[in-house]
Amino acid sequence: LATKERKLFAQLKDKVDAVAFTNGTEPNIDLSFFWVTGIPNGIFEGGVAIATPRTVEVISSELEELSARTSGVRTTVYRTMKQREELVRKRFSRFDRIGVNSEELTYANYKFFRKCAGKTKLIDVSESIEKARVIKSEDEISRIQKACDITSKTAKAIPEFISEGMTETAAAAELNYMMMKLGATTTAFTTNASFGPATAEPHYTPAGRRLGKGQLALFDFGAQYMRYAADLTRTFVCSKPNAKQIEMHRVVLEAQLAAIDAIHGGAHGKEVDAAARDIVERSTFKGKFIHGTGHGLGVSVHDPGGIRMSKDMILEPGMVMTVEPGVYISGFGGVRIEDDVLVTKEGCRVMTRAPKELIRL
Ligand SMILES: [Mn+2]
Numbered sequence: 612l613a614t615k616e617r618k619l620f621a622q623l624k625d626k627v628d629a630v631a632f633t634n635g636t637e638p639n640i641d642l643s644f645f646w647v648t649g650i651p652n653g654i655f656e657g658g659v660a661i662a663t664p665r666t667v668e669v670i671s672s673e674l675e676e677l678s679a680r681t682s683g684v685r686t687t688v689y690r691t692m693k694q695r696e697e698l699v700r701k702r703f704s705r706f707d708r709i710g711v712n713s714e715e716l717t718y719a720n721y722k723f724f725r726k727c728a729g730k731t732k733l734i735d736v737s738e739s740i741e742k743a744r745v746i747k748s749e750d751e752i753s754r755i756q757k758a759c760d761i762t763s764k765t766a767k768a769i770p771e772f773i774s775e776g777m778t779e780t781a782a783a784a785e786l787n788y789m790m791m792k793l794g795a796t797t798t799a800f801t802t803n804a805s806f807g808p809a810t811a812e813p814h815y816t817p818a819g820r821r822l823g824k825g826q827l828a829l830f831d832f833g834a835q836y837m838r839y840a841a842d843l844t845r846t847f848v849c850s851k852p853n854a855k856q857i858e859m860h861r862v863v864l865e866a867q868l869a870a871i872d873a874i875h876g877g878a879h880g881k882e883v884d885a886a887a888r889d890i891v892e893r894s895t896f897k898g899k900f901i902h903g904t905g906h907g908l909g910v911s912v913h914d915p916g917g918i919r920m921s922k923d924m925i926l927e928p929g930m931v932m933t934v935e936p937g938v939y940i941s942g943f944g945g946v947r948i949e950d951d952v953l954v955t956k957e958g959c960r961v962m963t964r965a966p967k968e969l970i971r972l
Pocket residue numbers: 842933935949
């Protein structure tokens with residue numbers, strides 16, 4: 612039996628007999644549906660997954676019938692919405708208490724579940740789902756590693772295909788193209804290619820800005836492989852860096868290495884965050900590290916879990932986290948260096964590999 616159901620039901624303090632997931636219309640898809648079924652492809656609008664401690668069943672439309680059946684998950688196909696409702700009603704009637712995922716279930720689908728449930732109780736178990744999702748199984752780790760390998764190879768090649776005069780959108784297109792040529796299913800999120808002052812905005816969306824001499828160039832991107840995400844950031848400079856850019860990069864790299872060093876099974880996320888943050892706070896860039904040090908990685912690029920001041924989380928072996936300190940100076944630019952790590956008992960395994968020095972484009 613897959614470990615995911617076991618992990619999920621082990622987490623459930625409120626005892627439920629089953630947990631049900633369903634999807635709205637793209638992009639209102641519950642990624643936990645893909646987490647619990649392990650199905651690597653398809654959209655599954657309206658698809659339903661029902662997990663018990665022993666089984667997972669998918670109730671799918673005809674649009675993903677083959678994907679569902681070949682995934683190895685028990686599959687029942689509906690041809691009409693009336694059939695979908697009848698199937699869900701029949702399954703739900705076997706249970707007294709069913710868990711639902713309030714974090715990702717649309718209100719319309721909650722009403723649908725409520726209608727199908729009759730006297731059966733629906734209980735929000737989203738916290739337990741989060742806790743189960745944060746520890747990755749072997750299969751999940753291997754999918755993330757593959758996504759990381761593709762992303763790392765692409766990062767290493769950046770100096771070969773990005774140069775002065777190129778627009779941010781063209782640079783993002785090159786990154787996306789290379790990741791998919793290397794076997795990525797798709798991109799894990801909208802690729803951020805930012806130049807010059809735009810590098811100061813961590814969640815920037817690429818636009819028409821052209822890379823100019825002396826500007827920083829920041830790339831935050833990741834492959835998705837069989838539903839699992841990688842997330843990597845590297846910062847370059849066009850032509851010759853100035854003293855401020857060199858110092859920003861030096862401080863961020865020192866902070867990132869300190870955070871990676873602080874990670875091990877049993878470490879507090881807060882302590883790891885502090886290891887990075889203290890270095891920035893003691894530098895001339897005090898106050899310029901404006902986000903947490905890292906987040907979980909899995910079926911979602913911002914998966915449950917986080918390495919940050921405001922979150923009480925103990926790192927456990929099997930968690931996959933990003934480590935990504937940065938400094939941002941409005942109007943000037945930013946530097947961020949991000950890798951993905953698998954927490955182990957003794958430390959961590961860095962899953963992304965690409966040079967970290969300030970490379971010239
Ligand atoms: Mn990230």
